[in-house]
Structure formats: C-alpha cells, structure tokens
Amino acid sequence: MKLIKKPIVIVGAGFGGMTVALNLKKLNPSLPILVVDSEAKFIFKPLMYEVLSEELSMWETAPEFSNIFSNLGITFLRNCLTKIRFDEKILEFCDGLNIGYEFLILCTGSVSNNFSVNGVDENCYFFNNLNDLKKLKSLLQRFQNNKTKKSLFVVGGGPSGVEIACKISDIYKDKFDISIVERSNEILGRNKIFNREEAEKALERKKIKVILNSTVKEISDQKISILDDSEIKDLDQDVVIWTAGVKPNLPYIDEQVTQKDGRILVNEKFQIENHGNSFAIGDISIIKGIEDLPLTAQIAMQQGNHLAKNIELLIQEKDLLPFDFEDNGEMISLGIGEASISALGVTLSGKLAFEARRLIYASKMPDISKSLKSTASWLFQKNPRLMTLFIKNRKQI
Ligand SMILES: Cc1cc2nc3c(=O)[nH]c(=O)nc-3n(C[C@H](O)[C@H](O)[C@H](O)COP(=O)(O)OP(=O)(O)OC[C@H]3O[C@@H](n4cnc5c(N)ncnc54)[C@H](O)[C@@H]3O)c2cc1C
Incomplete structure (x- = not known):
C-alpha cells in the first residue's frame, strides 16, 4: 500500500472531476482529496436549455460546490490553476497560492472555439457556461415586447445548435425568424439516426430554417457573411448564437505536455505521457488509440468512474486497467x-x-x-x- 503524504488534487469539478472525486471518496474514505474549481457552482450543462426556458430553475441545475463536497469529507477550494510544475509536483494558482500534490487529475473541460472567424468574439452569444446562459437570457428577454420579428442565427447544426434553436422558438414564439447555419450537408451528423430524424421533424414544425453546406466567414454587428456554393451572402442579423464547436480549456499547460489536436494526450489509463502520477480526463484529453470519442458528459463521467478505480489500484500498488467506452445512447x-x-x-x-x-x-x-x-x-x-x-x-x- 502506497503512503499518501500530499493530497490527491482534482482540478476542474465538472462532469469528469466531480465523478472522480465522489467515486474515489466512496472507494477509500480516508484519502485526502482536494477539489479545485475556478467557479463556485457545478453546472449540469445538458439541462441549460431548460433553465433558459424556465422549465427548470437555476438552483436545480447549478448546485454550489461547497454544498456538494462539505458533507462528504472532500475539501473544496475556489481558485484558478495557472501553471503546473510537474518536476516538483507543484500547482500554481492565479492568486499566488502554490499547492503540492501526490496525484494530479486535470479535467478543466472546454471553451467555445471561434475558429478564428472575424467578429465572433465581439458580435456573438455563446452557450457553454453559466455566464453565457445569463447573458443570452437577458438579451432574449429584451426582445420580448418587440412588435417586429428579429433575425436570429444559430451557427452550428450539432446538438447544441439544434437544441437551442428549438427552445428559443418555443419560448419566444413569434419574436424571431430562426436559421441554423451548418457547414456540412446535414444537421446532427455525428448523432443517432433516430434523433436526427426527430430533430428534422421538430425543426420543420417550428419553421426553423436550416442552411446547409454553408460556412460563416465573418460576423459584424449587423450582418452575417455566409459562403454558400462559392458565393458570399451578407445577411441582416439581430442575434447570432455561436455553437460551432469547442476547444480544450488548457491555459495552464506548457510544452512539457504532449498534445494532439490541442488536447492532452493520455494513455488508455488516462496517464499523461512522461508524468505517470498525473492524469487528464473529459473534454481536455484525447486517448491514444481511441481518439475519435465525442466530447460528452457521458464519456467524462465514465472516465471519472474508471479513473477513481485506477487511482485506488495505484494506491494498492496494483496494475492499472485500460478504459473501455460503453455507448449508452x-x-x-x-x-x-x-x-x-x-x-x-x-x-x-x-x-x-x-x-x-x-x-x-x-x-x-x-x-x-x-x-x-x-x-x-x-x-x-x-x-x-x-x-x-x-x-x-x-x-x-
Ligand atoms: C449546452 C451544452 C449541452 C450539452 N449537452 C450534453 C448532453 O446532452 N449530453 C452529453 O453527454 N454532453 C453534453 N454536453 C457536453 C458536456 O457538458 C461536456 O462534454 C462535459 O461537461 C465535459 O466534462 P469535463 O469534466 O471535461 O468538463 P466540464 O464539465 O466543462 O468541467 C470543467 C470544470 O473545470 C473548471 N475549470 C476550468 N478551468 C479551470 C482552471 N484553470 N482552474 C480551475 N478550474 C477550472 C470549470 O469551472 C468547470 O467546472 C453539453 C455541453 C453544453 C455546453
């Protein structure tokens, strides 16, 4: 049995981090676990649409981390990781605090990716975290009493784009002409056929326009420029919601860590190359050999569950087990x-x-x-x- 002198530090308490922390504590209640997150609240992202539509309230989907962890004997610290000194096993935080660790688990998720398209950061709304949700909600409410219809574009025909377009259409019935702009030739290209077909029917019922084979080239405060069949069209816009994709959230990572497609490369036991006591899971990581896993809460939670078992094996000085993804739909x-x-x-x-x-x-x-x-x-x-x-x-x- 390995002697644990310093805490097991989990940075990022989203789906991956939360699952490791809770499962590890269950497996071995005596372990010193420190969870660090830059935010005060967990956000259950798949239910953010229901908060926008007020089918659910904020408190139901965004519990305070301190409430979750305090009764479980897990220490929670609100702070933002800025640097890792792997050789000394030290973490540096934005307020100057330094913390040593026995094992490090990184799971800081992803942020919206503007794909270097001009005007996205300045002129678009996003839907990736609590702040985005609050900003979008207050903007849309401002249009509540408008007499004329406004043009609302959702960029990206993946699950986020389709889900948000459907919700806004139902909440603000006649307030917006909604269009989804998608680069490929279909919406929900990576999703199950049944769900895609149901989504297509819903979009048709709600009169949401789907603009396929079209790439957004630029967004100004009043226009959206879309390249379609080698012709650029400049369309009037009142609101653009950018759901075109995400990128890993890794401002604290330097060249010591091997990356692939901008994500931390890990082996199938989630160990970071050359840093065997450090692990990465969820949206920030990519597993050598199973590189095409989608970025989902389902996968982050399965990885969190598996990693908790592996850390316990490591403490017992036993061999770690490789991860195998199970598609639960x-x-x-x-x-x-x-x-x-x-x-x-x-x-x-x-x-x-x-x-x-x-x-x-x-x-x-x-x-x-x-x-x-x-x-x-x-x-x-x-x-x-x-x-x-x-x-x-x-x-x-
Ligand atoms: C609107 C929306 C709907 C979604 N719907 C679904 C769905 O229906 N099904 C599904 O499976 N997936 C869904 N997803 C995807 C899913 O939410 C993500 O894949 C999942 O959250 C990834 O988990 P994670 O643990 O990697 O990161 P996250 O859950 O994003 O957690 C990352 C955590 O790290 C913290 N953090 C970031 N940087 C730092 C730092 N430097 N220091 C300290 N803390 C930090 C953040 O505050 C956050 O709490 C959805 C995503 C969105 C945005």
Missing part, C-alpha cells in the same frame, strides 16, 4: 416539453422522452434535485418502458 431536447432518446435499444420521442430525459439527468445530479426527483414515481407507474430505460441508464454511466 443519447438524448436530445427538442423544445419545451419535447425530446428524443435513442439509448440501449429503446427509441422514444415527444413528451414522454422529455420526462425520461429529465429523470435520467436528475439521477446523475451530484445532489439530486428534490423537485425533479418527486416527479419520478408517477411517471414510472405510467410507463414501465421508461422505468427500464431509467434503471439501465442510471446504472451504466
């Missing part, structure tokens, strides 16, 4: 009270899928929201198929 929100699910052999759409999605997510919240939990019993009585889906999902992630 996906869920997409398609407006107020609507969703689509394709998971574990079950496909479900409409209102029931919306409730199932909410419940499955509620079961994964670090401190399960009471109001979400309370709706569970009658829904399960109503639909045994939902119960099966819920149980399978809850157990497997």
